[in-house]
Amino acid sequence: MRLLDNSDVKALLSLHEGIEALRRGYADLSAGDAAYIPRIDLYAPTGREDDYYQWGSMAGVCRSFGVAAVRMKSDVASWPEGRTQEKYCVQPGTYCGLILLFSIVDGAPLAIIQDGYLQHVRVGAAAGIGVDALARSDATELGLIGSGGMAATYLDAIADVRQLSRARVYSPTEEHREAFVEAARLRHRFEIVGVSSAEEAVSGADIVATATDSMVPTFDPAWLAPGTHVVCVTRRELSDRLIERADVVLQLGVNTVPFGTPVPGMEWKAGGIASYVSGNPGERSRIPSSKKREVGVFPTLSKFYRGEVPGRTSKEQVSLLINTGTQGLQFASVGGRVLQLAEERDLGKVIPTEWFLQDIRD
Numbered sequence: 001m002r003l004l005d006n007s008d009v010k011a012l013l014s015l016h017e018g019i020e021a022l023r024r025g026y027a028d029l030s031a032g033d034a035a036y037i038p039r040i041d042l043y044a045p046t047g048r049e050d051d052y053y054q055w056g057s058m059a060g061v062c063r064s065f066g067v068a069a070v071r072m073k074s075d076v077a078s079w080p081e082g083r084t085q086e087k088y089c090v091q092p093g094t095y096c097g098l099i100l101l102f103s104i105v106d107g108a109p110l111a112i113i114q115d116g117y118l119q120h121v122r123v124g125a126a127a128g129i130g131v132d133a134l135a136r137s138d139a140t141e142l143g144l145i146g147s148g149g150m151a152a153t154y155l156d157a158i159a160d161v162r163q164l165s166r167a168r169v170y171s172p173t174e175e176h177r178e179a180f181v182e183a184a185r186l187r188h189r190f191e192i193v194g195v196s197s198a199e200e201a202v203s204g205a206d207i208v209a210t211a212t213d214s215m216v217p218t219f220d221p222a223w224l225a226p227g228t229h230v231v232c233v234t235r236r237e238l239s240d241r242l243i244e245r246a247d248v249v250l251q252l253g254v255n256t257v258p259f260g261t262p263v264p265g266m267e268w269k270a271g272g273i274a275s276y277v278s279g280n281p282g283e284r285s286r287i288p289s290s291k292k293r294e295v296g297v298f299p300t301l302s303k304f305y306r307g308e309v310p311g312r313t314s315k316e317q318v319s320l321l322i323n324t325g326t327q328g329l330q331f332a333s334v335g336g337r338v339l340q341l342a343e344e345r346d347l348g349k350v351i352p353t354e355w356f357l358q359d360i361r362d
Contacts, residue, residue: 001109001356004338004348006117012341015156018121018334019128024064025333026157028130029326030251030302036328038254040115041269043287045279051078054087056273060328065336066104069328071115073097077270079288084213085270099335104355109356111348114175115331118338122330123323124153126252127209127231130321132161133304134248134312135207135229140165143205145198145218147171150233151211158207159188171212173332174260199223210237215270215288221245226316231323236271237320247317249298253325258297276349298322 004012013021034136042055054077061068074096075087087097097115100109131139141161143345144155147169155167167184167193168219171177177194183191202208202223208230210218217239224230224245232238235255256265257274268328269275277284299309301321312319342348 001351001353002111002339002342002348003351004113004342006046006114007341008348009113009117009250009338012345012347013118013121013334013338015121015124015128015153016160017337017341018125019143019157019160019171021065021333021337022125022129022330025062025329026301026326028063028303028333029329030305033063034061034329034332036253036326036332038256038325039273039327040257040288040316041273043269043275043277043279043284045283046076050286051076052283053077054270058328058331060330060332061104062329062332062336063104065333065337065340066189067110067332067339068104069332069335070100070101070333071097071180071327073115079270079286082288083215085215099331101332101339107126108353109307111335111342113335113338118334119330120149120153122334124157125334126286126326126330127154127211127321127323128157130231130250130252130301130323131158131207131229132246133301134250134319134321135162136227136312136315139206139229141204141206142167143201143208144169144211145171145201145209145237146211146233147173147176148211148213149278151180151183152211153312154209154211154231154233155192158209159190164188164190166193166220168193168195168201168205170195170198174259207231212237217242224318226318229312229319229321231321233323234271235322235324238320241325242320245318246320248312249313250301250304250309250320250321251298251322251325253300253329255324255327277335300325337351 037059039058044053057072059070077087101111101114181194198219221242
């Protein structure tokens with residue numbers, strides 16, 4: 001059993017390597033050699049009046065890497081003014097997310113991996129794969145909304161699959177925006193500039209990426225030029241009008257149990273995630289419920305790879321990748337590759353496998 005923290009993972013897995021690992025995972029999924037369980041959340045009141053305990057989990061299996069993965073995260077969540085989600089574990093600024101890997105050959109527990117760096121890599125890598133599949137081959141200008149860690153991986157992944165000449169970056173806090181731009185310039189040779197509005201970032205861009213924690217849409221689809229490709233982090237960032245504006249829409253897969261599925265006790269809470277909630281009615285009312293725009297179903301990337309649905313068929317079409325779903329498969333893919341590299345380089349802390357085995361049948 002191998003314990004890998006974020007520094008280990010960062011030393012092992014580049015974003016390009018993450019993209020290639022996800023390509024193998026989606027090839028498995030398209031061939032029927034991978035499967036996943038969508039995300040389901042569990043809520044409990046903390047005893048305070050302004051937050052809630054939130055547990056999230058998802059799982060997947062990837063034959064190419066020979067692993068099953070379970071990803072879990074444990075948060076105290078709040079939704080200030082209903083516009084963003086804030087969270088922490090134990091205290092503000094610390095978080096708990098873990099990926100557990102198991103062998104599909106003999107069931108052995110293989111690894112416990114911190115999920116922070118891998119979380120960014122797998123989401124950014126999927127965005128890059130979507131850009132490669134749907135964006136125009138001559139797309140060179142990126143409009144990016146967001147200035148956090150996820151925005152950085154989006155920028156890097158998109159630059160990995162397209163020859164960018166310019167990126168315009170917007171986030172509402174100028175200090176964050178300028179720090180992001182300064183750091184990004186150290187990683188890339190193309191022009192990267194901060195702009196003062198979402199409209200300035202989006203207008204005229206060949207690719208638009210919105211990578212934020214916003215609970216509401218981040219831009220007006222009227223700003224999009226013909227031929228633009230759009231990618232998001234969450235469905236919350238997308239408006240109904242954007243869905244209507246797009247000529248081609250793909251999603252990675254099922255993000256959660258579909259809205260309205262008749263499962264006893266199931267609700268659809270923040271972000272439209274299928275959830276089980278404990279607490280009295282007053283406490284439950286603090287958790288935002290899903291919006292109708294978050295529950296549409298569109299053709300999957302796997303169907304596109306199998307040739308069952310078309311992608312972009314003209315340079316004038318607006319395309320959209322809804323970068324949600326298949327999380328369990330993604331963690332099996334990138335987690336499986338990280339484990340391979342860790343074993344090759346003998347990185348991480350090795351724990352006796354026997355600690356995780358027992359002689360009482362489960």
